[in-house]
Amino acid sequence: MIELRDVTKVFPGGTRAVDGVTLAVHEGEFCVLLGPSGCGKTTTLRLINRLVSLTSGAIAVGGQDIQQLRVTQLRRRIGYAIQEIGLFPHMTVEQNVVTVPRLLHWPKAKRRKRARDLLDLLGLTPAEEFVRRYPAELSGGQRQRVGVARALGADPAILLMDEPFGAIDPITRERLQDEFLRIQREIRKTVVFVTHDIHEAIKLGDRIALMKEGRLIQHASPSQLLGQPADDFVRGFVGTDRTLKALRLTTVHEIMDAEPAVVGEEETLAAAQREMDSRGRSVLPVVSTGGVFLGWICRSASSETDLVPVGGRITPYLVLGSQGMPLNEALALMLESATGTLAVVDEERRLIGVVTFDRLFEQLRQTYAERVASEVES
Amino acid sequence: MLSTTWHYLVGHWSYVGQLTLEHIRIVFLANGLAVVIGLALGIFVSKRGREGLAELVLYVAGILLTVPSLALYGILMALLKALGLMSIGLVPVVVALTLYGLLPILRNTTTAIRGIDPAMIDAGRGMGMSEGQILWRVRIPLAVPAIMAGLRQAIVMNVGIAAIGAYIGAGGLGQLIFRGIANTRADLVLAGAICVSLLAVVLDVTLGAVERLSMPRGVRKEGQG
């Protein structure tokens, strides 16, 4: 849908803001441009709708070279959302939302309906009330929603978003991200989204393009980025964020369940099933008589009446954790494991604990809450 | 035209100097009065419970400022004559300039006095200051920079308006301009205009420096840091 081929932007004065970037974003894909400030991610975004002109290379949108299109035409085909300030303060919410449809001379009735549909979609209800309001009469989160609605105004296939949730408080931001994910599942736009926030990138992106000094360093899925960072920069960036840093400073040992429910390999499937029910779990580790970790037994593999031993139905493990492992690595491993649970073993592969997503998230939540608290204080 | 203007200024420097002094005298006299009246009125109306009055006084002062100078001179001449006072010359001009100078001073005084952090006032009360002591030791010192800014604005504005006062016999640099118009002598008009502009600029700069000095030292430091 969007193709960047060897794209370079040199600003007058010689700054190479974007340097030989080649990147393809497929139809319906959510691509996040991630990187520290000054890495060229915003410039890359603005090259796509020609708010910045190319120095060399080529960009194609829907198979057409963007240089061949009239610039206003190109922009009217692409939704564009920036931080909330970009709303027109002298226009009502409705006028803001149908800006592009007006430029495209949609009939009035169609515009009216479009504005109301979009406000409904974005949860600004009752839409009939919101259409008449002005940006000054909205909260920060509401303005952000109007900004997204405006970008969707003429139902473009492509959305460019430049830190659209950047200027709001963390809690509202979280909620807007969730809602935007829901909407995106419904409308399946091709999205290019700029952020410097790794959490936002991991949460929203199908794929993440990590940039540094104008160059594309790694273009991969979130779990690949976390699990197989291409180089030290990626590793560092993934880890420089405060929450992840906190994760890195915490070891598996500190949060693991050191007395996990286990199933012996000779126990029956029925017994395993009872154990799962009583613990409220859908997967349990299986150990040998010597306490060595063998693999997992899942609910689907058992039934209450089965009296066969679990030994034959074990799901093999793909990854193993150790006590001293930092949590960010554990998280990356868990994303790859089949069960979403990490077994922690000692040198003899004896099971000494289990890390579940619940426990990890609890840790993340605490760190996050502390971070929010410290931000509120400062 | 500019060179004849220059020759005139050089040739008649003592006369021009005397007119300038007259001009300064009118402006300073009027603004001195405006400060006294503006401060007293400003302090009076910014007391709590007089918000409505303050608003009204500022509104009237605002209207006064829209009245053209020549019209205000005229109205004052009639008023002074009705009161049996000097209706021509210095008096109506000084009264008019005082009225014009009131608004900036009054406005800045009231907003500054009312705008002071209530915590500071509470602190004063908590230490056992009387209302009068709070006014003189806390409110007014903190409001001085704003009052000075208002005064500066008033003075610069009045320098230009005073020029027209020459027409009703108040003297000052306006005389040069009027004589120039009457005798179609551009050099006189320009000489007058240049002197008035220069005077306004010089007073603006000087008063700007005074304004900075008038800030209580603590406030100045805070502003820098």
Place this chain on the structure above:
Amino acid sequence: MKRHLVLIILLASLCALTGWMTSLGRVGFFTMAPSAKLLSAVEEHLQIVLTAELLAVAVGIPVGIALSRKSLRRGAPVLSAMTSIGQTVPTLALVGVFSILMGLGLRSAIVALSVYTLLPIVRNTYAGLVSIDPRVKEAARGMGMSTSQILWRVEMPLAAPLVMAGIRTSTVLNVGSAAVAGMIGAGGLGEIIMTGVSLRLVEMVLQGAAPTAALAILLDRLLESVATTATPRGLRLSLRRGSP
């Protein structure tokens, strides 16, 4: 409510004074201006003010727009220097210079006044346009508005309050300047005041001065409400709340 009352009382007493002075008819050796003459003087006065203002607006707004464009921004410091010096030059001097250059009469008065008015209009238009949040313009550009669409649909509505404020203040100032122009034979209410002063006839001075004051106050209030109407509602809200 109190405000309106004050305003009405003030205007009413100015009008009453004018009427009273006109009704005096003869004072000593002199004849006051008859009411027909007074009315035509008001008309002339308004004509000078409005013509000068329209000229200044017609020239000043395009110049202000041009200066705010990126390629011409370098001219802006010159503009601000000119404006701040221009403000210290008394109207009287400008009226005088133009009367000498162009001769006495209405024409030079109008030119002098529009030159005097030009600077605040240019400055306010420029200031209104450059103070717009660049992100708003960027959003407009990003959505595919053409340059002229951005100017007319986004920039000018947002600059409207400042432009209108410039027009308002300069119009009110011009009522006074037009009175001063009376001395170069431009007619208007200034002529009546000037005649009164030279005859030392306070009654006639008042006969010209009172309606001049009323005119200035009236135009100021009128243009204030026009300015409020010209400000887009959403903008009024955001100005009141201090942020967009």
